[in-house]
Structure formats: C-alpha cells, structure tokens
Amino acid sequence: MASDHVAEFEAHRPRLFAVGYRLLGSAAEAEDLVQETFLRWNDADRDVVRTPAAWLTKVLTNLCLNRLASARSRREDYVGIWLPEPVMTDDSALGPLETAERRESVSLAMLVLMEKLTPVERAVFVLREAFGYRHREIAEILDITESNSQQVLRRAQAHLRERPRFDASGDQRRRIAELFLDAARGGDLPALERLLADDVVSSADGGGVAGAARNAIRGASRVARYFAGLLDVPLPGLELRVVELNGQPGILAVVGDALVSVTVVEVGDERVRRIYNVVNPDKLRFLAAQCGLVARNWRQVIEDTSGSVMELRAARFRE
Structure with a gap:
C-alpha cells in the first residue's frame, strides 16, 4: 500500500x-x-x-x-x-x-x-x-x-588533526555562556576578557545580506570590545535566550517574532575558545522555524522598530 x-x-x-x-x-x-x-x-x-x-x-x-x-x-x-x-x-x-x-x-x-x-x-x-x-x-x-x-x-x-575537543560538561558550558552574555550586555570588558581564551577567534556570517565583520576577529581584548559594541545599540524589545545549538551553548537574539542573530559559544578549559555569529537570515530560517519564529535581517528590524542605527547611537549619547 x-x-x-x-x-x-x-x-x-x-x-x-x-x-x-x-x-x-x-x-x-x-x-x-x-x-x-x-x-x-x-x-x-x-x-x-x-x-x-x-x-x-x-x-x-x-x-x-x-x-x-x-x-x-x-x-x-x-x-x-x-x-x-x-x-x-x-x-x-x-x-x-x-x-x-x-x-x-x-x-x-x-x-x-x-x-x-x-x-x-x-x-x-x-x-x-x-x-x-x-x-x-x-x-x-x-x-x-x-x-x-x-x-x-x-x-x-x-x-582533521585540529578537531575540536570539548572537555567541559553541559552545565559548565551553559554557565560560561550565560556569564559571557551578562558581561557583554553590561559592557563589562574586564569580565569578558577573563572568560575568553587568549587566542579566541570570533567569526561572523552575514553573507553580504546582513551587516557582519567580514574577517575573523582574534584575541581576547579585540573580541571583548567587539561583542560589547554589538549590544551597544538599544534595540527595543530585544530578548536574548540561551539554548543548545549544535551541541553547544547558543544565544538567540529575538525581537518580537523575529530571529535576527545567533551566537554559538564553544567552550574548552573553562574559557570561550571559538565564537560563531550568524546573522544571514537565509542561514536562520530552519532554526527560526524550530523556535516558532521568522528569520529577519537585523538591520531591517532596527530600522522598522527604531529608525537607523546612527539615530539610535545619537539618542544614546544625548541621554
């Protein structure tokens, strides 16, 4: 049949x-x-x-x-x-x-x-x-x-001799990811740097569609400044959720029903060693559907909800 x-x-x-x-x-x-x-x-x-x-x-x-x-x-x-x-x-x-x-x-x-x-x-x-x-x-x-x-x-x-090895437990990985998020959200650069390995590498994928760094960012100091800056724009309604993505802690950036960014934090030896930031909405559609959301370009969401990025930054400086 x-x-x-x-x-x-x-x-x-x-x-x-x-x-x-x-x-x-x-x-x-x-x-x-x-x-x-x-x-x-x-x-x-x-x-x-x-x-x-x-x-x-x-x-x-x-x-x-x-x-x-x-x-x-x-x-x-x-x-x-x-x-x-x-x-x-x-x-x-x-x-x-x-x-x-x-x-x-x-x-x-x-x-x-x-x-x-x-x-x-x-x-x-x-x-x-x-x-x-x-x-x-x-x-x-x-x-x-x-x-x-x-x-x-x-x-x-x-x-694949350089294949990753994750020695931290699931609870440890999630705890470090949450500490990373809190420090980035609060702009606490010293705390961020302490959580990052000296040779940490951050890579971002915008695919030419959404704004993202086109080259990898290396080193604890530079990566800490980069992520503190990412959360410097006061986006109304922004919700950050820690979930498991690809077996590692991940941070979803959600505005309303829109998934605008995903950050996967890979932990080894109690510190963050690799960070992957995906903002290309084409790469987020499957995950968004898993979460009951829609994937959108983060720049477009900012413009739709609060005006341009420059206007937001100017407003912040005027406060």
Whole structure:
C-alpha cells in the first residue's frame, strides 16, 4: 500500500536528515535532498529495494556528494566568512548526542573544519565516525572498495588533526555562556576578557545580506570590545535566550517574532575558545522555524522598530 510505503520512509527521515546535515552543513539543503530521496523512493521498484535503510542512505549520500561538488565553487564566491547553518539540538533534530564523538560531529567548529575534506572524505568520515557504519557498508554506499574506504578515512582524520575537543560538561558550558552574555550586555570588558581564551577567534556570517565583520576577529581584548559594541545599540524589545545549538551553548537574539542573530559559544578549559555569529537570515530560517519564529535581517528590524542605527547611537549619547 502507498501509505505503508510513505510511513516506512518517514521512519527513516530523521536519520537521513541527520546524515545530510553533517555532510552539507546546511539544514535547508539537507531538507531538500531528503525530499529528493523520497521522490526517488516513491518511484523505485519495490522488488529492487531489499534493504530500505541501506538503499535510502546510498541515494541520499550520493545526492549530497553531487551537491558538495557544486557548493565548493559557490562558497568561493560567498561574501565574507561562510559558516554552517545553526540547528537547535536539544530536541534531537540531529539525532541523539549522548557521546562526545556525536556531539563533536555536529559542532560548528567540526563542520567548518570538514570544509577541508573532499566530498568522498567527508562522506566516509561522517558515516564511520558519526553513525558507526562499517567499512564494508560504506564501500557499498559509495561504490568503492573496503580498503579504499579505510584509506580515505585515514586521510580525512589526518586533515582533521585540529578537531575540536570539548572537555567541559553541559552545565559548565551553559554557565560560561550565560556569564559571557551578562558581561557583554553590561559592557563589562574586564569580565569578558577573563572568560575568553587568549587566542579566541570570533567569526561572523552575514553573507553580504546582513551587516557582519567580514574577517575573523582574534584575541581576547579585540573580541571583548567587539561583542560589547554589538549590544551597544538599544534595540527595543530585544530578548536574548540561551539554548543548545549544535551541541553547544547558543544565544538567540529575538525581537518580537523575529530571529535576527545567533551566537554559538564553544567552550574548552573553562574559557570561550571559538565564537560563531550568524546573522544571514537565509542561514536562520530552519532554526527560526524550530523556535516558532521568522528569520529577519537585523538591520531591517532596527530600522522598522527604531529608525537607523546612527539615530539610535545619537539618542544614546544625548541621554
């Protein structure tokens, strides 16, 4: 029956999305390719598909490989820094993250690092390390030999020597993120600097659509001044929420029903080591939908609610 066929696919949909997101770093593209996989599943000869899980994974993975090949050239033309799309993970959108390895596999730091890999290296790495596929299974999915799969994994691991390690507990990470937010909101530069690692790096993604720093900001002093300045504009109705994004603490900037900015704080050794700030509204649509919000350009929200940024700053100085 057609309904049984659809129900069987829907049972696999969450896992397919989790695989696609790790391969692409884009929730929107992962959703698109999961839907394309469904269309192929719907047209498939039932007698040919003997193991649905394996068949679906093979189709999705190969669709992702094709998308990754074209994405490389698109990202070379991207305005400013390209970052993955943040996803809320405390609702298991990317599958269970009960181990350090699985949490690491969805962190923005790891997804950025995986941009170094070829599409096949990325696929082997994700399938093996994040989902525990055996090399024999990976070989069948990618149409390579088992020994080749093993060699590709070793190459991928060599490229990822700088892979992130998060030694703090979930409660510690959240506590440090909340302290970071309080210090930035209060303009407390000394407190901010104490929370930041000396070699902290902050990266922002505006995609040429929303205002954002186009180069990474490095060092505790410069990063502290940058984030204190971000909250220097008195935006009426601004609400800042700490949630779990990609397995790490994240800060949502919400105005009314609009999500305007996301900041992911990655903690190690009790200090903030990496900060990812996403303001490109195209990168926020999936997360906004998860939260029951809409994604909007933060500059447009400021203009709609309070006039221009310069007017806001002038008003602040007149107080």
